[in-house]
Amino acid sequence: MKKAAATRLTILQKAFELIYAQGYQATSIDEIIATTQVTKGAFFYHFKNKDEMGLAIIEEILKPTLTGSFIQPLTSNENPLKAIYDLMYYLLIKDKFLKPEYGCPAANFTHEMTSWNTHFSKALNELTGQWMQVMTQALERGKKQGWVGKEVNPRQATLFIMSGYWGIRNLGKLGNKTYYTAYLKELKRYLDQLR
Amino acid sequence: MKKAAATRLTILQKAFELIYAQGYQATSIDEIIATTQVTKGAFFYHFKNKDEMGLAIIEEILKPTLTGSFIQPLTSNENPLKAIYDLMYYLLIKDKFLKPEYGCPAANFTHEMTSWNTHFSKALNELTGQWMQVMTQALERGKKQGWVGKEVNPRQATLFIMSGYWGIRNLGKLGNKTYYTAYLKELKRYLDQLR
DNA sequence: ATAAAAAAATACTGATTAGTAGGTTACAAA
DNA sequence: TTTGTAACCTACTAATCAGTATTTTTTTAT
The missing domain is CATH 1.10.357 (Tetracycline Repressor; domain 2)
Structure with missing residues (x-):
């Protein structure tokens, strides 16, 4: 329960930084998971889209x-x-x-x-x-x-x-x-x- | 010389309207040429990208x-x-x-x-x-x-x-x-x- | 310890993207 | 009328996109 919440938060924080600098549409999921070292499966486990x-x-x-x-x-x-x-x-x-x-x-x-x-x-x-x-x-x-x-x-x-x-x-x-x-x-x- | 300038202007005006309403990145070239009835070849003849x-x-x-x-x-x-x-x-x-x-x-x-x-x-x-x-x-x-x-x-x-x-x-x-x-x-x- | 469920990894799909290759038409000057 | 070029058309490509299917690992409850 704790590790999962941590990865979720990591995704949100890193994604926020990228979006803040580049914009929402210009920031791809692939880029987010690349910088967070989180796999795509994990990403879509935490967020449905x-x-x-x-x-x-x-x-x-x-x-x-x-x-x-x-x-x-x-x-x-x-x-x-x-x-x-x-x-x-x-x-x-x-x-x-x-x-x-x-x-x-x-x-x-x-x-x-x-x-x-x-x-x-x-x-x-x-x-x-x-x-x-x-x-x-x-x-x-x-x-x-x-x-x-x-x-x-x-x-x-x-x-x-x-x-x-x-x-x-x-x-x-x-x-x-x-x-x-x-x-x-x-x-x-x-x-x-x-x- | 006149027809060409007209199509160029059409592209710019229609593209501007779309971009104004949707944003630059959210407006694709395909959408622009679809609404202007201009082909992709014509588009890239007038603008290199x-x-x-x-x-x-x-x-x-x-x-x-x-x-x-x-x-x-x-x-x-x-x-x-x-x-x-x-x-x-x-x-x-x-x-x-x-x-x-x-x-x-x-x-x-x-x-x-x-x-x-x-x-x-x-x-x-x-x-x-x-x-x-x-x-x-x-x-x-x-x-x-x-x-x-x-x-x-x-x-x-x-x-x-x-x-x-x-x-x-x-x-x-x-x-x-x-x-x-x-x-x-x-x-x-x-x-x-x-x- | 083990079964169940949660969390994460891998490999893929179909759609959409910007851009290109190569051919065709329209129009001007000769 | 021929010829060159400006303008345009069609069909494609390679990359990238969000999202999925399936499997594997990790955690939790018993």
């Missing part, structure tokens, strides 16, 4: 990561505007797993899968929805505590901030890493204007 | 469109903040060619190709660079004319705005079209704060 593996990656790799790195920092009781900026700074500059040239895993998935696979859309919608909800709540809390201006619409602002993050992650692929720092400066400006 | 066709789409379809719809509206001498908002409103709401569920063609290409094909990166970088340059210039002009605050950094603001646009185009794929209107409202707020 490629898409089921893709969904498992979202559920078992992406979602826990999101909860840890993207959501928890927004649940504190400090100034949400500061928390949001710090989070973005961390994600764009500090985090050594997310690479500019590969963009954002969730955004990549969304881009690639949404138009043809509704299961993926649903799973990804939950993913982003969760993040947006937490950020919205943080801004609402900030309003009550006086950190955030009364005229601010939390849901609207959240959407705006998230759009910016998704966009800069994609734009950042086009080479210039200075994009990130310039983006962050303007993000700070924008956040300051929310009071 | 699939990637060359992809680059031709960027150069001959995407770039001219960009110039017409994305750039020209920013070259007027009116308030650039209004011009930017109107442009975004047009692109997100009015334009009937760009569909929410398919996102932005240029962003899609970037997402899918950048990490593994440097030729595409270069072409796409030119594309976005051109748009950013024009928007930056519009904001600089606006500063001189008093439309835009003196403390505003045009390049920085442009990057921020473009990030938002690319991001909302991608987020918009996840179903809810109300994302667009909420985004536009907050964009207005942001633009107003640039004076």
Whole structure:
């Protein structure tokens, strides 16, 4: 029971890395099993097809990561505007797993899968929805505590901030890493204007 | 000489539509020639391989469109903040060619190709660079004319705005079209704060 | 220890992929 | 009208793809 769970996890992790760097469709099962040293029989024992593996990656790799790195920092009781900026700074500059040239895993998935696979859309919608909800709540809390201006619409602002993050992650692929720092400066400006 | 140019253009246009809806890798040459009624021999007479066709789409379809719809509206001498908002409103709401569920063609290409094909990166970088340059210039002009605050950094603001646009185009794929209107409202707020 | 079931290995299939080889038609200039 | 070439067509290939059938090994329960 333990060894099996380990190989399953190995497949998911290695596959995730490959997909993050190359895209879902460009990553073949043959390539996954070659880099994991797992045979095809073992692969299809754990996943009945490629898409089921893709969904498992979202559920078992992406979602826990999101909860840890993207959501928890927004649940504190400090100034949400500061928390949001710090989070973005961390994600764009500090985090050594997310690479500019590969963009954002969730955004990549969304881009690639949404138009043809509704299961993926649903799973990804939950993913982003969760993040947006937490950020919205943080801004609402900030309003009550006086950190955030009364005229601010939390849901609207959240959407705006998230759009910016998704966009800069994609734009950042086009080479210039200075994009990130310039983006962050303007993000700070924008956040300051929310009071 | 004329018939040939016509078939070439047909291929590019139909292929663009398919790729816009499905992605580059998911669109096979066989599918392209099936929908265009062009034979494989004709296809490979006009393009020496699939990637060359992809680059031709960027150069001959995407770039001219960009110039017409994305750039020209920013070259007027009116308030650039209004011009930017109107442009975004047009692109997100009015334009009937760009569909929410398919996102932005240029962003899609970037997402899918950048990490593994440097030729595409270069072409796409030119594309976005051109748009950013024009928007930056519009904001600089606006500063001189008093439309835009003196403390505003045009390049920085442009990057921020473009990030938002690319991001909302991608987020918009996840179903809810109300994302667009909420985004536009907050964009207005942001633009107003640039004076 | 042994039977049963779980996990993994091997070797394959049929479909699809990008691309090619070689021939045919259409059209221009001479 | 002939001839050369641009444009196009048909039929194929080799590689790769996701997925399967069958067998073997490993683990677990008794």
